[in-house]
Amino acid sequence: MIVRTRNPDATHELAGPLTVAEVLDRLDVAPHTVLVIHDGELVTADHELPEDAEVEVRPVISGGAGTPRCVVCRGPAVIEEPRHRAAWCGAHFVDHVQRQIRKAIDHGHGLTPGERMFSYTDRMLVAVSGGKDSLALWDALLAMGYRVDGLYVGLGIGGYSTRSQEICTRFAEERRATLHVVDLAETYGYAIPNGANAAGRSTCGVCGLSKRYVFNRVAMEHGYDVVLTGHNLDDEAATLLGNLLRWNDALLARQGPVLRGGDGLQARKCKPLYRLSERETAAYCVVRGIEYVVEECPLVAGNSGHEHKAALDVIEAGSPGAKAQLLFGFLDRQARLSRGAEEGGAAALGSCARCGMPTTTDVCAFCRQRERIVAVLPQHEEAV
Ligand code: SF4
Ligand SMILES: [Zn+2]
Numbered sequence: 001m002i003v004r005t006r007n008p009d010a011t012h013e014l015a016g017p018l019t020v021a022e023v024l025d026r027l028d029v030a031p032h033t034v035l036v037i038h039d040g041e042l043v044t045a046d047h048e049l050p051e052d053a054e055v056e057v058r059p060v061i062s063g064g065a066g067t068p069r070c071v072v073c074r075g076p077a078v079i080e081e082p083r084h085r086a087a088w089c090g091a092h093f094v095d096h097v098q099r100q101i102r103k104a105i106d107h108g109h110g111l112t113p114g115e116r117m118f119s120y121t122d123r124m125l126v127a128v129s130g131g132k133d134s135l136a137l138w139d140a141l142l143a144m145g146y147r148v149d150g151l152y153v154g155l156g157i158g159g160y161s162t163r164s165q166e167i168c169t170r171f172a173e174e175r176r177a178t179l180h181v182v183d184l185a186e187t188y189g190y191a192i193p194n195g196a197n198a199a200g201r202s203t204c205g206v207c208g209l210s211k212r213y214v215f216n217r218v219a220m221e222h223g224y225d226v227v228l229t230g231h232n233l234d235d236e237a238a239t240l241l242g243n244l245l246r247w248n249d250a251l252l253a254r255q256g257p258v259l260r261g262g263d264g265l266q267a268r269k270c271k272p273l274y275r276l277s278e279r280e281t282a283a284y285c286v287v288r289g290i291e292y293v294v295e296e297c298p299l300v301a302g303n304s305g306h307e308h309k310a311a312l313d314v315i316e317a318g319s320p321g322a323k324a325q326l327l328f329g330f331l332d333r334q335a336r337l338s339r340g341a342e343e344g345g346a347a348a349l350g351s352c353a354r355c356g357m358p359t360t361t362d363v364c365a366f367c368r369q370r371e372r373i374v375a376v377l378p379q380h381e382e383a384v
């Protein structure tokens with residue numbers, strides 16, 4: 001088959017039949033940087049091209065697929081992003097990431113005119129896991145001059161947790177930043193693996209509730225104004241897809257980069273990375289020399305969010321920008337949904353009878369979960 005690559009133009013003869021993915025692999029072309037056209041039609045990676053096919057591989061990144069150039073300084077690019085139709089050198093990529101964060105802080109979805117996610121006088125707590133997103137966020141906000149400390153929650157997931165904690169500790173020490181550490185087993189009497197077994201719930205369900213609780217409790221006890229998490233565009237799009245698949249109105253109404261706090265019980269929660277893909281946050285860490293845990297949590301298999309992410313990746317590969325379109329399109333319309341939920345009468349927030357943290361029921365979801373867990377973990381003493 002004849003394959004014409006463009007910009008710079010070249011013709012290649014390959015023995016077929018081959019799939020589009022195989023052709024791109026032979027030519028060493030990254031699939032997300034090009035469109036592949038066969039018989040005047042766009043074809044996707046799994047499309048089979050016959051022996052006599054004539055195919056055009058057309059770059060979609062400004063600066064050309066051969067040697068992408070930085071859109072700002074025209075120097076050699078280190079990363080290209082089809083969604084933005086742009087490529088950057090290291091220094092300008094850092095600018096791009098910090099500009100997206102700035103845009104989220106100053107004009108993010110869900111903010112009223114003139115409102116910001118947070119200000120330079122706020123005291124902020126970023127929840128760090130040792131992964132790329134939360135450390136990129138902490139680094140960027142420190143570089144941008146914000147007052148932000150870290151919080152690491154020890155989940156007791158074997159070597160994964162040990163390595164994550166070491167990385168967070170080193171990160172904080174190198175920057176002379178404050179890192180709070182809360183070990184679930186020491187403080188609350190269970191770790192995630194045995195806690196999930198005892199609760200009879202999904203591991204990630206128990207883990208998610210525990211982390212949200214600890215983030216808020218530490219923020220309240222230490223007087224932080226805002227809790228920040230490293231949720232990125234991929235996370236938020238996957239969560240949205242999950243909420244849509246279940247038509248979970250309550251979660252759809254609440255989903256967004258800003259969750260306002262309330263009544264001195266609940267800190268404001270913000271997600272300043274929601275405009276950046278996980279590829280961008282990972283690249284930011286590499287460019288900035290930030291060490292992060294590359295391995296995934298070994299319990300991730302139970303996380304349905306990952307299936308949704310994989311499904312969205314397939315769509316994104318075929319149409320770059322689809323994830324951003326899905327998420328931002330939803331957030332543009334979301335004010336309407338939230339209004340509907342408010343009119344429907346959101347339940348009032350009170351204090352938990354056990355721990356005093358916010359809840360819409362007598363005893364908060366965390367305390368109910370923890371009571372179930374410690375009831376079946378005999379060797380643990382009451383820790384709270
Ligand atoms: S994958 Fe699940 S268990 Fe592991 S850290 Fe994430 S939420 Fe917790
Ligand atoms: Zn540049």
Ligand SMILES: [Zn+2]
Nearest residue numbers: 352355364367
């Ligand atoms: Zn409680």
